[in-house]
Amino acid sequence: AGAVPFHGEHQAGITTPAQDRLHFVAFDVVTKDRARLVELLGEWTAAAARMTAGKDAGVIGAVGGVPEAPPDDTGEALGLPPSQLTLTVGFGPTLFRDAQGRDRFGLADRRPAALVDLPHFAGDALRPEISGGDLCVQACANDPQVAVHAIRNLARIGMGVVSVRWSQLGFGRTSSTSTGQATPRNLFGFKDGTANLKAEDGGLLREHLWVQPGDGPDWMTGGSYLVTRKIRMLVETWDRSSLVEQEQIVGRAKGSGAPLGRGDEFDEPDFAAKGDDGQPMIAATSHVRLAHPDANDGARLLRRGYNFVDGSDGLGRLDAGLFFIAYQRDPRRQFVPIQTRLARNDAMNEYLRHVSSGIFACPPGVRDGGDHWGRALF
Numbered sequence: 329a330g331a332v333p334f335h336g337e338h339q340a341g342i343t344t345p346a347q348d349r350l351h352f353v354a355f356d357v358v359t360k361d362r363a364r365l366v367e368l369l370g371e372w373t374a375a376a377a378r379m380t381a382g383k384d385a386g387v388i389g390a391v392g393g394v395p396e397a398p399p400d401d402t403g404e405a406l407g408l409p410p411s412q413l414t415l416t417v418g419f420g421p422t423l424f425r426d427a428q429g430r431d432r433f434g435l436a437d438r439r440p441a442a443l444v445d446l447p448h449f450a451g452d453a454l455r456p457e458i459s460g461g462d463l464c465v466q467a468c469a470n471d472p473q474v475a476v477h478a479i480r481n482l483a484r485i486g487m488g489v490v491s492v493r494w495s496q497l498g499f500g501r502t503s504s505t506s507t508g509q510a511t512p513r514n515l516f517g518f519k520d521g522t523a524n525l526k527a528e529d530g531g532l533l534r535e536h537l538w539v540q541p542g543d544g545p546d547w548m549t550g551g552s553y554l555v556t557r558k559i560r561m562l563v564e565t566w567d568r569s570s571l572v573e574q575e576q577i578v579g580r581a582k583g584s585g586a587p588l589g590r591g592d593e594f595d596e597p598d599f600a601a602k603g604d605d606g607q608p609m610i611a612a613t614s615h616v617r618l619a620h621p622d623a624n625d626g627a628r629l630l631r632r633g634y635n636f637v638d639g640s641d642g643l644g645r646l647d648a649g650l651f652f653i654a655y656q657r658d659p660r661r662q663f664v665p666i667q668t669r670l671a672r673n674d675a676m677n678e679y680l681r682h683v684s685s686g687i688f689a690c691p692p693g694v695r696d697g698g699d700h701w702g703r704a705l706f
C-alpha cells in the first residue's frame with residue numbers, strides 16, 4: 329500500500345510496476361488564457377505530488393478549512409493509503425493546433441513531429457466524443473477509489489480552465505512492466521504482457537521507450553509518446569470459438585502462455601516451426617506473429633493496458649474489452665506500423681472493434697518541488 333516517488337528523471341506510471349486499477353482522463357482546454365493554463369499545470373503538479381504521497385489534494389484538506397467554503401479535497405480518499413498511485417500527464421496534438429487550425433497558446437512550433445495525427449486504420453470505428461483531447465492524465469493505483477479520487481480532484485481544480493472530454497475506468501492490468509510481476513490475463517483469457525518492454529530492459533528502454541536528445545524538441549527528452557485505444561472485445565462471439573482456434577489466433581497456448589510449439593511462457597516464438605500437417609505452428613495471421621519485432625523492423629512497445637467492462641450494451645452483450653495503452657519513443661516507427669499490420673491481417677480482428685483513440689506527448693519527469701508539469705514546454 330506504499331507510495332511511488334512522484335519526482336524523478338521520468339514520469340512515474342510508465343516503467344513503474346503496473347498497478348491493478350486505472351482511471352484515465354482526457355481534457356479539453358476551455359480557457360484562451362495561456363498564463364491561466366500554465367498556472368493550472370503548476371497547481372495540478374502540487375496536488376499530484378500530495379495525492380501520490382497519500383495526502384489530501386490541497387494543503388488545508390477535506391475537513392480542515394472554513395465551514396463556509398468548499399473543501400480543497402473531496403474527501404473520499406480520507407484514511408486510505410497511497411496505494412501506489414501514479415499520475416502521468418500528456419499533451420495531445422490539439423493543444424498545439426486545434427481542429428480549426430488555431431494556435432491558441434502559441435505552441436504550434438513546439439509540436440514534436442513524432443506527435444502525429446494517427447492515420448485511419450482498417451476497421452476503425454472511432455467515436456470522436458471519446459477520442460483525442462488537449463491533455464490527458466493517467467491515474468493508476470491498486471485501489472480504484474484512490475485513482476478516481478485523484479482524477480476527480482484534478483478536474484475540480486481545473487474548473488474553468490479545462491473540461492473533461494472523456495474518461496475511462498479499467499480493472500485488472502493486462503501487462504507486466506517489471507520482471508518481478510506475474511503476467512496477468514486479458515478478457516479473452518490469455519496471458520497478456522509476456523513479451524513486453526520491462527523496467528529491467530536498460531538499453532532497450534533507451535532504444536524503444538524514452539525520447540533521446542536530438543530526437544525532436546528538447547522539452548520531450550526523457551519523455552515518451554502515449555497511444556491509447558479503447559478496443560471493444562466481442563467476448564460472446566469469442567467464447568463460442570474453440571480452444572484450438574483461440575490459440576491459433578493469438579499464437580500462444582492459453583494455459584501456459586508459451587508460443588505455440590514451445591514449452592515455456594518466456595521462450596522465444598519459433599516462427600519457422602511446422603506442425604505434422606506441414607503448416608506453420610504459429611499462423612501467418614496470428615496476433616503475436618504480426619505484432620512481433622521480427623515483423624516490424626525491430627519495433628517494440630511498452631504496453632500498460634487494462635481490462636474494462638462498462639456494463640452491458642442493451643443488446644444482451646457485455647460492453648467489455650481492453651483499454652490499450654502503449655508508450656514508445658516514436659509512434660511513427662512503432663505504434664503506427666504495428667497497428668497498420670494488425671489492422672490488415674490479424675485474425676483477432678473478427679472479435680475486436682477499436683472505438684476510441686488518443687495520442688499524447690508525455691514530458692520527462694518533474695525533477696523536484698520547484699519544477700512542474702509542462703515547465704519546459706511553455
Ligand code: HEM
Pocket residue numbers: 514516518519520521522523524557559560561578580615616619620621628629649650652663666667670680
Ligand atoms: C502480444 C492480446 C491489441 C501489440 C499480445 C499477446 C496477447 C495479446 C494475448 C501475447 C502475450 C504477450 O506477449 O503479451 C491482445 C488483445 C488485443 C491486443 C486481446 C486487443 C483487444 C494489440 C494492439 C497492439 C498490440 C492494438 C499494437 C498496435 C502487441 C505486441 C505484442 C502483443 C507488440 C508482443 C508481440 C511479441 O513480441 O511477441 N497481445 N492484443 N496488441 N501485442 Fe496484443
